[in-house]
Amino acid sequence: MLIIHTALHGEARALINHFSLKRQHDMNAFACFRADNIFLIESGIGKTNTASAIGWACGMLNVSSPVMLNIGMAGHTACSIGECYIANRIEDHATQHRYYPPQLVDTPLGSDCLLTLDRPTENYPEKCMVDMEASAFMQAAIRFTTIELCQSIKVISDNTLKPAGRMKDSEVESLLAPHTEAVTGLASDLGQYRAELMDNTGATFSQLTQQWHFTKYQQQQLARLLQRHQALQPDEELIDTIPAWIDSGKAFMRWLDGHLNNLPVRL
Amino acid sequence: MFSTIYVEEAVCDHPRTRKILQHFRGRTVIECRHYGELLNLKAQNFRLQKKQPALILAEKQGKKILPAPAGYHIGARHNYYFSHMLNCIYDCRYCFLQGMYQSACSVLFVNYEDFIHHIRQQALSHHDEAVHFFSGYDGDSLALEPLSLFAETFINDLRNISNIWLELRTKSTQVRSLLALEPWPQCIVAFSFTPEDISKALEHGVPAIQQRLNAIDKLQQRGWPIGLRLDPLIDIEDFEQQYRGLLQQLFSVINIDNIHSISFGAFRMPENFYNRMTGLYPKERLFAFNMERHDGIVSYGESREQDMRNTMREMLLEYVRPSILFPCVA
Structure with missing residues (x-):
């Protein structure tokens, strides 16, 4: 089972199309999409929305050790718009709690640190990405699966030259779409790791x-x-x-x- | 060997950190506050992490040396162990580290000088009595030697203290730095062995027995004392035949006059470690056979353990004198 979390619909669109996910109209708490063993949930922006969505989805699905991906946009002081990174350290700015998702899979994606903020900022910290969900995603996700199977993947949407602003879903989708193959490759490799943990008795x-x-x-x-x-x-x-x-x-x-x-x- | 390197902020600028990182140019280096942030997280899987282990460079705080477990010694009254590393690059299925740590990350403490200071102080406190210090309890002593220079540093700094004896326990063949040093008669290079069939089934990533014997041969020719550690003894259908074959293999190369000590003891494990290991590897045959649980320890049972130790002792006495044999009953 693969559970994908995004904050916004635009962040989900490329994956919905790629996996041919269908909207689950009987699920009203959050916008949910599904096909076979893939479940995608859109939480809305921020840590509280994220933790609620992950808790709700995992409780409702009740599967053992799912692969869980947080996919979305991030800001960075220097990285170019459209670059995609996997987060190798996620820090919650408010609590300073850190998570270190192990990097077990060979992926074409680069890796970088990620700082999760409570509010949007244009004062980007040195040497790391910023977002508003990843720390809450990790905190909630590792209650339901092992941290090796939880990863956060971020596409740079804003930097000091082009600060964050309102973006259309189609603009967000076009930033994420080029990285769909890398994301699915990562999900597939993690799925194989998960299979090793499954009991087939x-x-x-x-x-x-x-x-x-x-x-x-x-x-x-x-x-x-x-x-x-x-x-x-x-x-x-x-x-x-x-x-x-x-x-x-x-x-x-x-x-x-x-x-x-x-x-x-x-x- | 390591895909990701974590470095504690406190040792980022430590000269040894900088030197070690030179071996990992191009790898991802991530700063952390304390190695416990990675090692102690509950929601992680040792088995998965063994596929791509990471290295953490850290500073050892608090106690640097501890009394050796009761019942473990190789001839001295005062016995201590220390761990400049936590976790091992090898993946032996019987190893207690799988049950002890949540994470498979290897931690290398770079503040060797603090360990050395404490070892000196402890040795001095026993005046002229021999004090044995065991390394390799929580990780292989020599496996990372080319990058850690642990043995080289400790031997050079401790060899002038007359009552210190140092055991370097290993399954590695990384003996180049020892061969380049003047042998120290009070440093025992102790190699662990199980018979070939058991090694192939359970000791993943460990050099073949013959490779380890080649390393021993070089060391003994140079004059280093050798230790043999037949621990754990694994109970199998043809136990006696398997271990007799191993001893023949070992003593065809090792000169018995160079052997400082041989210790041996049956596979046993604290119950909570054993349960965790079984959970990690439910399909592992080693954990599928009948074991006894008594007083929080999982073992083959007192009687079978005694049989295994007696058999091993009798077989060893065909080669060596009894004074160098040390059964582990802890």
Whole structure:
């Protein structure tokens, strides 16, 4: 699952088109767009809007360790309009709290520090981008996923030569559109990392918990037993090997634990 | 080796920082306030970060040396360890560092002089009694030597203190700086080994046994004392055969007269570390076999551990005298 956050519709348009996302008209709290495993949410400007949107989206989607991207515009004292960077350090100006999203993916995008402000400014700080959402995005996002899968990507929209001003959606879209390929490449690579974290014993778990009753505590034990089975007998279809005499979840777990404990220890 | 370098603001202008950064021209360098900002964040994944580890150059504050864990020694009454590095560039699946740290970033403390000062003070406090200082508990002692010059610096500054013994624990082959130094009889270069099959399955990124033996051979020819660390012993189906093969391999190269000490101990882990490691690698076979949990420790169980240690001791006694054997029971 990929969750994309933007503040403005103009920042989302290129991605909506690229991924053929469809507006979710039954979702009224925020403008949301979706296709398969991609969910895009437009929060509105600022930290409060951002944190609300991320919390709402992640709570509603309830997926494990999603890839989460914050995509938008930023100002910079010297960088040229249209340049795109991935944020390698995000600092909240008000709290001075910092986040360091690990840079695990080889990407054509450069990287730079990012300072999140509460209000727009034309006094750009030295050597970093400025925006109004990223720190809140990170703060909220890492409650739902691991920081490696959270990244903030910014396109320079204003600098000392061309200070921030009101921009049309189409102008914003034209700044972001050239970087769509880099963004999708990043999302795809992060998606592969996410896949490594996913537990693929879910189908067997569901089958067994439908067949027999397991308490919550037993369900935790069952999940670990299934992982152990997959590690030690990756080619064995567990369901097919369950002896006919087993008549309860408890009996099944005792049998599987014994079965695994008797396997020769080979690495 | 490192795609991203973080530098604490306090050590940005430290001469050692500047020298180390010369090895990373063109890499992204990011300033941070304190290495804990990166290392201690809960919502991060050690396993993912191992794919592209980062290096943090930092200043070690507070205590620089600590008493060694009870039960760990190689012959001295006074034993301390210190960590100029946190985390390791290698990726050994049995390593407790995976359970101890949230992040896979390697931290290199650049204020060597502070460590050296504390080591001197501690040694002086024990007057003429031998004091052993162990390095390599929280990270490999030599793996980053070409850029850190850790061993070279510490050896040059400590060798004139008669009661200091230094252990450099490693799986690395980075011994060039040691070969260029005059050997110090009180510095033990201690290499960790597991049998070939186990190493291939569990020690990711670690030089092959033969490469490590080549490094040992160069060191012993130069006159450096060698340590062997068969820790952790991993229980496998053909345990005795595997470890017998390893010993044959080791002693075909290592001159037993050059061996200062051999320590060995079974794989065991604090339960909270073990649980975290299992969560990181749920499909890892090492964690899928039956383990005993007792008093917050996960282990093969007292009886099996004893068997493993006895077997290992008997096999080692075919090669070496008992006085250099040190079973780890901590």
